[in-house]
Amino acid sequence: MQLPAQAVAATALIEVVRISALPAKQGAPFPGEVVTHWAGSEATDALTLIETLPGSEQYRCGFSPGWSIRAYEDTLDLALFEAAFCFSCHEVRMQGTAVPPTLATQFFDAAAPSAQTLLALFRAAAR
Template sequence: MQIPAEAVAATALIEVIRISALPTKRGVPYPGTTVAHWAGSEAADALTLIESLPGSEQHRCGFSPGWSVRAYEDSLDLVLFEAAFCFRCHEVRMHGTAVPPTLATQFFDADTPPGQTLLALFRSTTP
């Protein structure tokens, strides 16, 4: 999966969201509960894992993401990007100040070891 390099370099904190619904329009935050915050090596490791997700073809499910990550820069005021993951249709939708339109919708192979590791990581954050 592709994340803009400048966003990866600038990320100081990742907020993990357990998504409860779809937003009313594209480009706004996904509603849900914050279940974890990752900083330092945890954030770096998560971004490395996300970047290692292999590409895939689109599967049909209607896009029902369960988790998203929001990456913040140092001041914690600016969301660099939010990426919402649907492990059924293998789609990721990203938006934010660092996301060019060409990267807004991507597909990943959720059945590969990196995909399953990311899903397990998300599940481990849910209370």
């Protein structure tokens, strides 16, 4: 999976969000509970893991994401980007000022070991 390189390099903090609904309008953050924050090596490791997610074909489930990450630079102003993951249809939707249109919708192999590791990290964060 491809993330916006400059935003990844600038990321100082990641919020992990357990999504509760779809946004009310396009471009709004995915609503849900922030279950943890990753900084330093945790953030770097998570972004590296996400970048290793292998591509996949598109599946149709209606896009019902369960998790998202929001990446922030050290000023903690607006999120550089948010990536919402649907492990049912293997789709990731990204939004934010650092996300070019070509990266906004991507597909990943949800059964791949790296995807299962990411899902386990999300679930562990919610405990």
